[in-house]
Amino acid sequence: MSDFIRVASTGEIPEGRMKKVTVGNQQVLVVNLKGKYYAIGNVCTHLGGPLDRGILEGNEVECPLHHSHFDVTSGQVKRGPATRAEPFYEVKAENGNILVKPK
Numbered sequence: 001m002s003d004f005i006r007v008a009s010t011g012e013i014p015e016g017r018m019k020k021v022t023v024g025n026q027q028v029l030v031v032n033l034k035g036k037y038y039a040i041g042n043v044c045t046h047l048g049g050p051l052d053r054g055i056l057e058g059n060e061v062e063c064p065l066h067h068s069h070f071d072v073t074s075g076q077v078k079r080g081p082a083t084r085a086e087p088f089y090e091v092k093a094e095n096g097n098i099l100v101k102p103k
Contacts, residue, residue, distance in 0.1 A: 004092060004099035013037070013098065018061065018072075020052035024102045028089055031072040033059055039089035039100050040075040044068055046082035 007021035007030060018031040020042045027042035029051050040061075042051045049065035056062075060069045060078050068082035075086035090101040 004090070004101045006097045007100050008098045010093055010096050010098060016056065018052060018056050020050070021100070023089065023100050026087070026103065028100060029061065029072070029086075030091065030098060030100065031056065031061070033072065037091045037093055037098055038072045039091045040070060040072055041086040044070075044082060045077075045084040045086060046080075051086075 013019045013032045015032050021028050028039050029042040030039045044063040046068050049063040051061050054062045054064045059073050062069050069079040070086050075088035092099050
């Protein structure tokens with residue numbers, strides 16, 4: 001699959017906020033940082049915590065279970081116990097829609 005799919009409207013994810021969406025069969029976290037959208041996996045690579053229920057501070061999201069931190073602009077682990085990066089998805093905003101490219 002190479003086509004982007006619509007996951008939300010830009011109005012659904014205000015600046016500094018995040019939302020869990022589904023892309024195919026994957027849970028994806030979409031984040032609005034200063035008007036630019038990013039998307040990473042929503043399931044913590046440590047023990048499966050829901051990142052959308054965590055805390056977003058700057059460009060890092062903290063897992064609510066064991067406090068791993070992930071950079072939402074790249075998916076990289078910033079603080080463990082997680083050791084594996086989150087999947088990173090291409091995102092674009094067009095005509096008020098947020099589109100994510102499936103893996």
